[in-house]
Amino acid sequence: MYINNYFVTPVWTENKPDFVKSLNKASDPYIKEAKKSKEAKAHLKTHGDFGRAWHSTQLLSDTQFMDFRNYVGQKCWEFLDHSGFDMSKYTTFFEQMWVQEFAKKGGGHHSAHIHWNTHVNGFYFLKASEKTSMPVFHDPRTGARTTTLHMKPDLKGVWIGHEQFHLKPEPGLLVLFPGYLQHEFAVDYGKSPFRFIHFNIAAVLKEFAKDV
Numbered sequence: 331m332y333i334n335n336y337f338v339t340p341v342w343t344e345n346k347p348d349f350v351k352s353l354n355k356a357s358d359p360y361i362k363e364a365k366k367s368k369e370a371k372a373h374l375k376t377h378g379d380f381g382r383a384w385h386s387t388q389l390l391s392d393t394q395f396m397d398f399r400n401y402v403g404q405k406c407w408e409f410l411d412h413s414g415f416d417m418s419k420y421t422t423f424f425e426q427m428w429v430q431e432f433a434k435k436g437g438g439h440h441s442a443h444i445h446w447n448t449h450v451n452g453f454y455f456l457k458a459s460e461k462t463s464m465p466v467f468h469d470p471r472t473g474a475r476t477t478t479l480h481m482k483p484d485l486k487g488v489w490i491g492h493e494q495f496h497l498k499p500e501p502g503l504l505v506l507f508p509g510y511l512q513h514e515f516a517v518d519y520g521k522s523p524f525r526f527i528h529f530n531i532a533a534v535l536k537e538f539a540k541d542v
Contacts, residue, residue, distance in 0.1 A: 335490070337471070339470055339507070339508060339511055340409070340412075340413065340507070340508065341467065341497075341505065341506070341507045341511070342405075342409055342504075342505070342506040342507070343497065343503060343504065343505050343506075344405075344503075344504045345500075345502055345503060345504075346401075346454075346502055346503075346504045347501060347502030348502075349397070349398045349401075349454065349502075350456055350501045350502050352394070353394075353395065353398060353429075353454075353456055353527065354456050354457070354525070356392065356394035356395060357386070357429040357431075357456060357525065357527070360386035360387065360389070360429055361384050361386065361429065361431045361525070363386070363387070364384040364385055364386055364387075364431075365384060370382075370384075378435060379433045379434050379435045380433050380435045380436060380437045380520075381433060381436075381437030381438065382432070382433040382437070382438055383430050383431075383432055383433075383438045383439070383440060383515075384430060384431045384432075384433070385428060385430050386428045386429045386430070387428070388426060388427065388428060389427045389428055389429065389527070390424055390426075390427050395427070398454070398527075399424065399427070402452065402454070402504070402529060403422060403424065403531070405504070405506060406422055406450040406452070406506060406531040407422050409450050409506050410422070410449060410450060410533060413508075415533070417533075419535060419536060420533040420534060420535060420536060421533070421534055421535075421536050421539040422449075422450075422531050422532070422533050422534075423531065423532050423533075423534060423539075424529060424530070424531060425445070425447075425448050425530040425531065425532045426445070426528075426529065426530045427527065427528070427529040427530075428527070428528055428529075429456070429525065429526070429527050429528075430525065430526060430527075430528060431457070431523070431524065431525040432462075432463060432515075432518040432520075432524040432525075433518070433520065434520055434523070435520045436517075436518055436519045436520025436521075437517065437518065437520070438463060438515075438517070438518040438520075438524065439463065439514075439515055439516065439517040439518065440514050440515040441514055442466075442468055442512050442513065442514040443512065443513070443514065444509065444510060444511070444512050444513075445509060445530045447509075447532060448509040448530040448531060448532050449508070449509045449531060449532055449533045450506055450507070450508065450509060450530070450531040450533075451506075451507055451508070451509050451511070451513070451528075451529070451530050451531070452504065452505055452506045452507065452528070452529050452530075452531075453465060453499070453503075453504070453505045453526050453527065453528055454502075454503070454504050454505075454526060454527040454529075455499040455500060455501055455502065455503045455525075455526045456501060456525040456526060456527065457501060457522075457523040457524055457525035457526075458499035458500055458501055458503070458522075458524055458525075458526070459500065459522040460498065461519070461521035461522040462499070462518055462521070462522050462523070462524040463515045463516050463517065463518035463524050464496045464497060464498055464499055464515070464516050465496060465497050465499065465505065465513055465514070465515055466494055466495070466496045466513065466514050466515070466516055467494060467495055467496070467497075467507065467511055467512070467513050468493065468494045468511075468512040468513070468514075469492070469493050469494065470508075470510050470511050470512060475493060478491065478493055479491065496516070499526070509530065509531075509532075
């Protein structure tokens, strides 16, 4: 019997520490500002620095992130091209890019979700360790998830039958994945700083790009 795996879901990773130092410095004011909103102050007053994912405003117009944007934008184009899409017909755009930092006292997390109408999503980790939260990805195949069987208890690694898997982040880790892939962040226990940049890319037909 030949074993052929079809309809695979690509997840690209790269250790790229070049941007960590400069982007941490550029991100500091955004994280400080995120804690000054009316809603944030109310949370801090009631619960303190617990349970939050401090979320910046958009970073797309900040020139401090331009080199990073250019690098990631090219990688996302390559990601789609490698998937077999005819990228001569498309132009890629950043839909969103922001930085987040989980609460120092723990409890930061994100429930499973996708970002609508985007084609490549990604993370770039600025602060992370074995003690922090981590991204968790869920099987995007609806049919597979509704017919899952019990898995062997002693399996190591990620197998075709698993419903989810996680990556262990470290500063400088770049992760790219399809926009349809549901993802979440496990609860952080506040043992070590956790900060990352999240971005979404959309591909638009060139004949329509002038209207975007």
